[in-house]
Amino acid sequence: MGQARQPRRVQTYDGELGTAVALAQEGDETAFAVAYRIVQPGLLGYLRGFVGEDAEDVASDAWLEIARDLGRFKGDGAGFRGWTATIARHRALDHLRRQRVRPRSGGTEQDVLDLPSLHSTDDQALETLSTERALELVRGLPKDQAEAVLLRVVVGLDGTAAARVLGKRPGAVRTAAYRGLKRLAHQLGVEGQVAGVTDETSRTLGESK
Amino acid sequence: MGERLSGDGVPGRRRVHPDDAVSGPWDRRDDTALETVLAAVLRGGDLAPEAEQRAVAAFRAARGGGAHRARTRRRDDWRLPAERRTGRPVKTTFAAVFASLTLGGVAVAAIGSAGSSTGGGGADRKTAHPSVSAPARPGGETSSASSGGAGPTDGSAAAQDTEAHCRAYEQVKDRGEALDATAWQQLVAAAGGEGKVAAYCAAQLARATTSPSRSGDTGKPGEGAADAGTGTAGNTGTSGNTGMSGNTGTSGNGNPGNDANDADGADNGAGNGQASGGKGQ
Numbered sequence: 423m424g425q426a427r428q429p430r431r432v433q434t435y436d437g438e439l440g441t442a443v444a445l446a447q448e449g450d451e452t453a454f455a456v457a458y459r460i461v462q463p464g465l466l467g468y469l470r471g472f473v474g475e476d477a478e479d480v481a482s483d484a485w486l487e488i489a490r491d492l493g494r495f496k497g498d499g500a501g502f503r504g505w506t507a508t509i510a511r512h513r514a515l516d517h518l519r520r521q522r523v524r525p526r527s528g529g530t531e532q533d534v535l536d537l538p539s540l541h542s543t544d545d546q547a548l549e550t551l552s553t554e555r556a557l558e559l560v561r562g563l564p565k566d567q568a569e570a571v572l573l574r575v576v577v578g579l580d581g582t583a584a585a586r587v588l589g590k591r592p593g594a595v596r597t598a599a600y601r602g603l604k605r606l607a608h609q610l611g612v613e614g615q616v617a618g619v620t621d622e623t624s625r626t627l628g629e630s631k
Numbered sequence: 632m633g634e635r636l637s638g639d640g641v642p643g644r645r646r647v648h649p650d651d652a653v654s655g656p657w658d659r660r661d662d663t664a665l666e667t668v669l670a671a672v673l674r675g676g677d678l679a680p681e682a683e684q685r686a687v688a689a690f691r692a693a694r695g696g697g698a699h700r701a702r703t704r705r706r707d708d709w710r711l712p713a714e715r716r717t718g719r720p721v722k723t724t725f726a727a728v729f730a731s732l733t734l735g736g737v738a739v740a741a742i743g744s745a746g747s748s749t750g751g752g753g754a755d756r757k758t759a760h761p762s763v764s765a766p767a768r769p770g771g772e773t774s775s776a777s778s779g780g781a782g783p784t785d786g787s788a789a790a791q792d793t794e795a796h797c798r799a800y801e802q803v804k805d806r807g808e809a810l811d812a813t814a815w816q817q818l819v820a821a822a823g824g825e826g827k828v829a830a831y832c833a834a835q836l837a838r839a840t841t842s843p844s845r846s847g848d849t850g851k852p853g854e855g856a857a858d859a860g861t862g863t864a865g866n867t868g869t870s871g872n873t874g875m876s877g878n879t880g881t882s883g884n885g886n887p888g889n890d891a892n893d894a895d896g897a898d899n900g901a902g903n904g905q906a907s908g909g910k911g912q
Contacts, residue, residue: 446690447699449694455687458686459678462683463674463675464674466676467675478679478682482686485685486685486689488686489686489692490698491693492690492699493698493701494703495707496708496709498709504709552672553676556669556673557673560669575669575670576670583709603666607665
């Protein structure tokens with residue numbers, strides 16, 4: 423699993439983010455809003471994949487805590503991503519715990535089973551991937567894989583930071599992210615030509631549908 | 632069908648060993664493309680302006696309430712380990728320096744008392760410094776003419792050894808590695824306990840860098856005194872003067888803890904002891 427596989431786009435703003443956070447820590451309200459706008463998309467994407475439709479509420483809770491504890495934070499832009507992701511994760515776990523006490527109807531597992539048919543070409547599969555479909559697929563992954571993929575790809579954390587957020591060893595998180603991505607690629611039919619057996623099986627299944 | 636699909640995927644995944652497969656069994660290009668698309672799709676969507684306003688309002692309230700002056704907890708510190716070290720507060724640095732000076736003084740005092748107690752019995756320099764290994768100091772019994780040159784090597788052979796261990800320890804400790812057994816045992820023995828290694832090493836290294844000649848000095852005064860008591864090592868000359876009472880030499884060593892500078896006190900004490908030993912002979 424390569425180290426340098428982070429989506430460049432996500433981390434482009436880390437310098438800017440670091441500056442904004444430092445200013446916000448000195449009381450600059452505008453800078454805080456800038457930091458919010460840089461961090462929130464990834465945080466929200468992570469929470470959508472984690473808690474589903476309540477993501478916005480959980481994110482809102484998380485931001486209350488972030489705003490309150492900002493003075494405690496020490497680190498740069500990348501560190502701020504990790505710190506905020508940790509806070510968001512704790513709020514998400516609280517949320518899920520509350521949900522378990524009062525269970526809701528309808529789970530995600532069932533939705534994932536109704537996958538649309540595989541696309542004919544790789545490019546099409548990725549080009550036409552909708553947010554809903556991507557969320558379904560990610561939420562269909564085993565929990566550790568889903569979280570690892572979300573933290574690394576969507577939040578933009580490196581392996582070490584993602585491991586710290588999850589409280590696991592970096593190696594375990596890299597493995598989980600790798601397996602999750604491979605599974606997603608498989609489900610989207612964008613698996614490369616190298617993995618012959620599984621690839622062929624999936625195509626056969628795809629055609630037989 | 633999705634179920635069967637993912638079921639089929641399992642054995643394929645198991646066959647893969649992700650840790651050693653850098654490029655993985657499936658195409659790197661697809662991998663990156665998938666990640667890029669996933670990131671774009673899952674990070675997409677409009678941000679609700681109300682949510683931002685709520686967050687900013689919370690920020691304002693926290694700032695007004697003084698919450699931003701709260702202490703940084705361990706979980707709030709996301710600096711890289713290297714930054715964390717350089718960002719160490721002045722207080723800690725001062726404490727480390729102070730501890731190293733104190734411990735350095737104690738170590739010197741220990742050398743001095745060991746030297747004087749046996750030095751009183753006989754003039755043999757080998758028995759006077761039992762802690763220094765004999766083969767490490769070939770020039771130990773040379774005449775006074777060479778005493779100046781022999782000083783640093785003879786007195787600090789063991790110290791240099793320890794120093795090397797300490798440097799090795801400094802380098803590996805942050806990576807969670809251990810020294811090899813022999814070196815570690817020696818270091819623990821020298822420090823007087825496993826828990827004291829860090830402080831001991833700090834002291835050793837501080838001494839080595841701040842006053843590289845000191846360890847040589849402490850080894851020397853006995854010889855200088857035994858020869859003529861004139862003290863070729865400069866600072867022992869004064870100790871020779873204070874040692875006029877002679878018989879108080881050992882009691883001087885017994886309490887080196889005169890708070891101001893025990894290191895110097897110990898030096899003097901060592902000089903006294905040696906001087907009296909030399910006279911007694």
